[in-house]
Amino acid sequence: VRGRASLSFDPIAEAERQWRAHGWSESAKGMSAVTSIMRAQQLLLARADEVLRAFELTFARYEVLMLLSFSRRGALPLGKVGERLQVNPASVTNAIDRLESAGLVTRKPNPRDGRGTLAAISGHGRAVAGRATEAMNQEVFATLGLSERQLGETVALLRHLRRAAGDFQ
Amino acid sequence: VRGRASLSFDPIAEAERQWRAHGWSESAKGMSAVTSIMRAQQLLLARADEVLRAFELTFARYEVLMLLSFSRRGALPLGKVGERLQVNPASVTNAIDRLESAGLVTRKPNPRDGRGTLAAISGHGRAVAGRATEAMNQEVFATLGLSERQLGETVALLRHLRRAAGDFQ
DNA sequence: TAAGATTGACTCTTCAATCTTC
DNA sequence: GAAGATTGAAGAGTCAATCTTA
Numbered sequence: 063v064r065g066r067a068s069l070s071f072d073p074i075a076e077a078e079r080q081w082r083a084h085g086w087s088e089s090a091k092g093m094s095a096v097t098s099i100m101r102a103q104q105l106l107l108a109r110a111d112e113v114l115r116a117f118e119l120t121f122a123r124y125e126v127l128m129l130l131s132f133s134r135r136g137a138l139p140l141g142k143v144g145e146r147l148q149v150n151p152a153s154v155t156n157a158i159d160r161l162e163s164a165g166l167v168t169r170k171p172n173p174r175d176g177r178g179t180l181a182a183i184s185g186h187g188r189a190v191a192g193r194a195t196e197a198m199n200q201e202v203f204a205t206l207g208l209s210e211r212q213l214g215e216t217v218a219l220l221r222h223l224r225r226a227a228g229d230f231q
Numbered sequence: 232v233r234g235r236a237s238l239s240f241d242p243i244a245e246a247e248r249q250w251r252a253h254g255w256s257e258s259a260k261g262m263s264a265v266t267s268i269m270r271a272q273q274l275l276l277a278r279a280d281e282v283l284r285a286f287e288l289t290f291a292r293y294e295v296l297m298l299l300s301f302s303r304r305g306a307l308p309l310g311k312v313g314e315r316l317q318v319n320p321a322s323v324t325n326a327i328d329r330l331e332s333a334g335l336v337t338r339k340p341n342p343r344d345g346r347g348t349l350a351a352i353s354g355h356g357r358a359v360a361g362r363a364t365e366a367m368n369q370e371v372f373a374t375l376g377l378s379e380r381q382l383g384e385t386v387a388l389l390r391h392l393r394r395a396a397g398d399f400q
Numbered sequence: 401t402a403a404g405a406t407t408g409a410c411t412c413t414t415c416a417a418t419c420t421t422c
Numbered sequence: 423g424a425a426g427a428t429t430g431a432a433g434a435g436t437c438a439a440t441c442t443t444a
Binding site for chain 1 (some may be wrong): 272391400
C-alpha cells in the first residue's frame with residue numbers, strides 16, 4: 063500500500079487545473095487520463111496484493127497461475143507466458159521460480175523444442191488458484207464501486223488506448 | 232518496456248470469456264476492468280520512462296518535480312510530497328536523493344518544524360521540468376489515440392473508482 | 401545466426417527498525 | 423509517546439550478457 067491518508071480533494075483535478083493555467087490545455091486531459099490510470103493501478107495493485115498475501119501470491123504470480131490453469135494442457139512454454147502477460151523473460155523466470163518453490167508449478171523440458179521449458183500447474187496450484195480467485199472476486203473484482211455499465215465503458219475505453227499503444231492487433 | 236510482440240487478439244477479452252465460462256460472471260467485468268487498468272499502466276509507464284530517459288528522469292521523479300514546481304514557494308515538506316503523490320516516505324526519500332544528486336532539487340531544514348525537511352526545486356530543476364513536460368505533452372499526453380471526449384470519460388470513470396477505493400475525500 | 405531461458409547488476413518500492421524532534 | 427525522515431533488507435522489474443539448442 064502506497065501511502066495511507068485520504069486527501070480532501072482530487073489531486074488529479076488539481077493537476078489538470080495547473081496544466082491549463084500553464085497554457086498546456088491541449089494535453090491537459092491526456093495528462094489527467096494518464097495520471098488517473100497510474101493512480102488507479104497503484105490502488106488496485108495494493109488491494110490485490112493484500113488479498114493475495116494470504117495465499118503467498120503476488121498479482122503477477124496470480125496472473126501466471128490463472129493463465130496456466132486456463133491453458134489446454136495446464137502447461138505452457140515460458141516464452142508464451144511472457145508474451146501473453148507482456149512481461150520480460152527475466153520476470154517470467156523469477157515468477158516461475160517462486161511458484162515452483164511454493165509447489166504450485168513444476169518445470170518440464172519442452173518435448174517439442176529442446177531449448178524450451180514448460181511451466182505446468184500442479185494439483186496444489188489449481189487448488190490455490192481456485193481459492194485465490196474466490197477471494198479476488200469477492201474482495202476486489204466485484205467491489206470496485208462502479209456499475210456493470212460503467213465497468214464496460216472503462217474496459218472499452220482502455221481497449222482503444224491499449225490498441226493505439228500497440229498492445230494487440 | 233515489458234514484452235515486445237503485439238498479440239493478434241485482445242488477451243483481456245479472452246480472460247473475460249474464461250471467467251464467464253467458469254461461472255464467475257458476476258465479477259467478470261470487474262476482472263476485465265482491473266486487468267485493463269494494470270495493462271494500460273504498464274504501456275504508459277514504459278512510454279513515459281522512455282521519453283523521460285533523455286532527461287535522466289523516471290515518471291515517479293517527474294511527478295515530484297512537477298509537484299514542487301507547482302507549489303507556492305517551489306518547496307514542500309517531504310511528507311507533503313508523499314501524501315500528494317500517495318507514495319511511501321521511503322520512496323520520497325529515494326526520489327529526492329536522486330533529484331538532489333542530479334542538481335534538480337535541494338534539501339533544506341523546515342523552519343516551521345525541526346524534525347522536517349523541505350525539498351526545493353532549483354533553477355536547473357525548473358528548466359529540466361519545462362523541457363521534460365514539453366516532451367511528455369507531445370509524445371505521451373497528446374497522443375494517446377483517444378478523443379478529448381473519450382479522455383474525459385476515462386478520467387471521470389476512474390475518478391469514481393479512485394474515490395470508492397479511498398484515494399480522496 | 402537466432403531463439404529460449406537464465407543470471408547478475410541496477411532500479412524502484414515496501415516494510416520494519418531507528419534517530420531526532422515535537 | 424508520536425510524527426518526520428532515514429536506513430537496510432527483501433521483492434519484483436528491466437537490461438545486458440551468457441549458455442544451450444535449433
